[in-house]
Amino acid sequence: MLDSTEEGYVTADGRQIGGVVMEMRNITLRFGGVVAIKDISFDIREGEIRAIIGPNGAGKSSMLNVISGFYNPQEGEVIYRGSKRPQMRPFQVARQGIARTFQNIALFEGMTVLDNVMTGRLNHMKASLLDQAFWWGKAQREEVANRQKAEEIIDFLEIQHIRKTPVGRLPYGLKKRVELARALVSEPSILLLDEPMAGMNVEEKEDMSRFILDVNDEYGTTIVLIEHDMGVVMDLSDRVVVMDYGKKIGDGTPTEVRSNQEVIDAYLGVAHD
Amino acid sequence: MPDQLIFAMEVTINGLLNGVMYALVALGFVLIFKASGIFNYAQGVMALFAAMTLVGIQQGRVPFGHLINEIFGTDVHYFGWEVPALAAILLTVVVMLAFAVLVQKFVFKHLVGQEPIILFMATIGLAYFLEGVSDLMWGSEIRNMDVGLPQGINDAIDAATFEIFGYGFFIDNLDISAAIIAAILVGGLIAFAQYTKQGRAMRAVADDHQAALSVGIKLNYVWVLVWTLAGIVALVAGIMWGSKSGVQFSLSLIALKALPVLMLGGFTSIPGAIVGGLIIGMGEALFEFSIGPMIGGATENWFAYVLALVFLVFRPQGLFGEKIIERV
Numbered sequence: 344m345l346d347s348t349e350e351g352y353v354t355a356d357g358r359q360i361g362g363v364v365m366e367m368r369n370i371t372l373r374f375g376g377v378v379a380i381k382d383i384s385f386d387i388r389e390g391e392i393r394a395i396i397g398p399n400g401a402g403k404s405s406m407l408n409v410i411s412g413f414y415n416p417q418e419g420e421v422i423y424r425g426s427k428r429p430q431m432r433p434f435q436v437a438r439q440g441i442a443r444t445f446q447n448i449a450l451f452e453g454m455t456v457l458d459n460v461m462t463g464r465l466n467h468m469k470a471s472l473l474d475q476a477f478w479w480g481k482a483q484r485e486e487v488a489n490r491q492k493a494e495e496i497i498d499f500l501e502i503q504h505i506r507k508t509p510v511g512r513l514p515y516g517l518k519k520r521v522e523l524a525r526a527l528v529s530e531p532s533i534l535l536l537d538e539p540m541a542g543m544n545v546e547e548k549e550d551m552s553r554f555i556l557d558v559n560d561e562y563g564t565t566i567v568l569i570e571h572d573m574g575v576v577m578d579l580s581d582r583v584v585v586m587d588y589g590k591k592i593g594d595g596t597p598t599e600v601r602s603n604q605e606v607i608d609a610y611l612g613v614a615h616d
Numbered sequence: 617m618p619d620q621l622i623f624a625m626e627v628t629i630n631g632l633l634n635g636v637m638y639a640l641v642a643l644g645f646v647l648i649f650k651a652s653g654i655f656n657y658a659q660g661v662m663a664l665f666a667a668m669t670l671v672g673i674q675q676g677r678v679p680f681g682h683l684i685n686e687i688f689g690t691d692v693h694y695f696g697w698e699v700p701a702l703a704a705i706l707l708t709v710v711v712m713l714a715f716a717v718l719v720q721k722f723v724f725k726h727l728v729g730q731e732p733i734i735l736f737m738a739t740i741g742l743a744y745f746l747e748g749v750s751d752l753m754w755g756s757e758i759r760n761m762d763v764g765l766p767q768g769i770n771d772a773i774d775a776a777t778f779e780i781f782g783y784g785f786f787i788d789n790l791d792i793s794a795a796i797i798a799a800i801l802v803g804g805l806i807a808f809a810q811y812t813k814q815g816r817a818m819r820a821v822a823d824d825h826q827a828a829l830s831v832g833i834k835l836n837y838v839w840v841l842v843w844t845l846a847g848i849v850a851l852v853a854g855i856m857w858g859s860k861s862g863v864q865f866s867l868s869l870i871a872l873k874a875l876p877v878l879m880l881g882g883f884t885s886i887p888g889a890i891v892g893g894l895i896i897g898m899g900e901a902l903f904e905f906s907i908g909p910m911i912g913g914a915t916e917n918w919f920a921y922v923l924a925l926v927f928l929v930f931r932p933q934g935l936f937g938e939k940i941i942e943r944v
Binding site: 411413432433434435437438442443445449450451452453454458461462463465466468470472475476478525526529 | 811812813814816817819820822823824826827828829830831832833834835
């Protein structure tokens, strides 16, 4: 097991990981009689890439929805930056600095790429309607700063060439990237990615992996991701939570998880010698 | 120039100006439909209510006067003051804001995620409720609307056209001011939607609720905002139609005139509402002028609907509506 002191740990590739940003304590989530998540606890540390994996229906997406406030668990606590988080609605969680993407892409299809990315800055705008109407003072400064940040992220994710294209016309792979840009532009303290590589071909997957690593490296963003593709997860993530039927069956570095017998049985299949 | 052509020009201009009035009503529908997917049957009644409130405030009437007199045995009808038009309009805007907050809080907040038909039914209920409230608050007599808009024939146009064609066009000043005010209103709405934070949030909610939540937009806030805007548009439409034909119950039926405009222009497009209104206004005026006399006249009552039906066959999404593509 990793050294889980207050100060964090050093990853295999030499990155320093900080203290705990968010801690899930004994989370249980039910839909009627169905238990989607059963008494799960884990933590997320500053600057790490944390993966949640598991077979279909294991409760991974539900877990992400708990973190982002789309679901409220019946039992357990979410500790965010040292204090217990009260029941919150998704927009409140977003305003706390937790950004996310969706498994089935949720973009504003009728708006351009730039407009989509700019919506990610809405919570950084404080100017009053009056200021905006006359385009003076704060309104102007904010708009310029927000636009700069948006352009920076657009450059970073290499989507400059489609800045003015309505998102509805883009192919799937690019849409995924725009969604990442919109989440990233809000300068989140935690970035949640729900199957960022689902439905992509090998080349697109490689691109997306590179972007995820670059984001983490360049901005030091803490990333929590759900992914099906085992190879990708093992390459990308620093620590992995493995879920099966709503329960946690493993937690640790990719190497540790890979050698965990329960995980092998449940998810990776029994090895053929 | 032949007389017929000159008459046709006059009819066209008047038709276009009428179309602006239709567009004003249609605009209110589009705003709410775009942002929340609700087809707001109550839009016409909102125009009636807004106009009644404006007149009531202006004349210093006591709201719920009848009710108060009935219960307490008093005999109050007027406060005894008159409110200037501009102040009365601002107060009416505040009333429409309060209406938006209440509608969201007591009706649509509880219906989030329901089928469109259920939301539609709710707006039908809302329409009758609001009609009742309007009656109870201000009474049901016909009122004159006078907010100081110019009325009557425009002498300048009359003189100028007489100079050119030897025939003076009859263009009503009220129609001209309606067109100017509508243009300002639409310009303002578009600027608001495009360039302000609130407008951006509004467009985002119109497009995708889930995505809007994930970037930290409070849906309730945006919906209240949209209902307020629709209330303001209803107020403007109410002022225009009220100045033209008096504030009375039939004002709420102008909503029916907006339906063919929406089918033509598309339910989701602000420019569509404008162009649709203009086409319907001009089309029905020209049709009445050219074909009307052959078939006994009064074609204005049905022409718009027939035109809308023809459009439904060839372009079900309307002229500017978003294309409906569904994958199977």
